[in-house]
Amino acid sequence: MDDCIFCRIVDKQIPSRIVYEDDSILAFHDIDPKAPVHVLVIPKQHIPSINEVTQENSQVIAHIFATMPKIAQQLGIKDSGYRVVVNCGKDAGQAVNHLHYHVLGGRSLTWPPG
Ligand code: 5GP
Ligand code: ZN
Numbered sequence: 001m002d003d004c005i006f007c008r009i010v011d012k013q014i015p016s017r018i019v020y021e022d023d024s025i026l027a028f029h030d031i032d033p034k035a036p037v038h039v040l041v042i043p044k045q046h047i048p049s050i051n052e053v054t055q056e057n058s059q060v061i062a063h064i065f066a067t068m069p070k071i072a073q074q075l076g077i078k079d080s081g082y083r084v085v086v087n088c089g090k091d092a093g094q095a096v097n098h099l100h101y102h103v104l105g106g107r108s109l110t111w112p113p114g
Contacts, residue, residue, distance in 0.1 A: 006098035036106025047099040050088045077105030
């Protein structure tokens with residue numbers, strides 16, 4: 001999708017600081033980090049939000065979850081702890097309509113979020 005910023009990052013049309021990549025997913029540092037470690041993990045396939053996850057496309061979701069601990073280990077936050085956040089829709093403040101998992105860590109995180 002030409003008008004999707006994360007599809008363009010997948011296609012390397014927009015540069016990003018990649019921390020992990022394979023055939024179906026990409027992880028890269030958030031451009032405006034909200035914690036010392038803040039990466040985004042995305043399916044390469046354009047899925048707009050959680051609302052569009054189906055039985056047919058959900059295999060990549062399992063793969064993202066299986067890979068996140070490896071990414072956390074690589075970034076040095078696996079043992080200290082980290083938070084995974086997905087914003088979906090207007091009230092959650094989803095700004096980019098390509099499904100993405102925020103992985104946040106490197107400091108103590110407050111709960112609940114605002
Ligand atoms: P959302 O609010 O949709 O859950 O999160 C979108 C995230 O994407 C934000 O944390 C924002 O900083 C990040 N972001 C937006 N545009 C870019 C970009 O061009 N490059 C990178 N690396 N992150 C981006
Ligand atoms: Zn996209």
